[in-house]
Amino acid sequence: MIEVSDLHKSFRSGEGWIEALRGVTCHVPKGRFAFIVGPSGSGKSTLLYLMGALDRPTSGTIKVEGFDLTAMSEAEQNAYRRDKIGFIFQSFNLIGNLTAVENVLVPFLPRGLTPELRSRAEELLKDVGLGKRLSHRPRQLSGGEQQRVAIARALVKDPVLVLADEPTGELDSRTGDEIYRILRELQARRQTTLVVVTHDRRFITPDDLVLEIQDGELMNGEAKEPNGDLARVASSS
16 A cells, blocks of 8 residues: 655755655555654654655655655646545644535535535534534534544545544543544544554554654564564664
């Protein structure tokens, strides 16, 4: 599903450079629930954003379903993000004057809405427990409810990949537990590949694939799949 090979990413800082990723190589199989973990500043969010074509690496390649993101033009990357990827961020990024249903449908607004799309959005909101909140605006929803809207928005286009950056970072622990319950139920039902950046390891289960990053390098040389096979998870260091 996701093939990352010898990935480097550097940022200019003043007169020097910061090397955020240093030769990361890893593989995330299709339909897996995967976590990217590591301390603050380790490069985990940088890796996630590169997987979503929100940025370009300094060198190395990323392939998703065989398509090389690093070889795409800007227009092709825009289409990839629009059509293939669902994003869930720590801040909910909802539009204040839109209802819950309308916020879910935001990815389709430039192309126009259909009754079928609206029905799909409503069903997703019911799936995340917001069937009675369809016409509510963000200010009328709790933080957990707003994140549920964001989850429905990420899934409405039936993405091949969902990327989540600290999706419970602004929520209390009880609400965070509920958000992960919803994510796991929807991921298992749809068999969507889901990659989550988190600093909170209590959400990780023994069946999850874990990519541990420190100082821009992948620390775990290999990770076991539930069936005992080894997933390819390696660092070039």
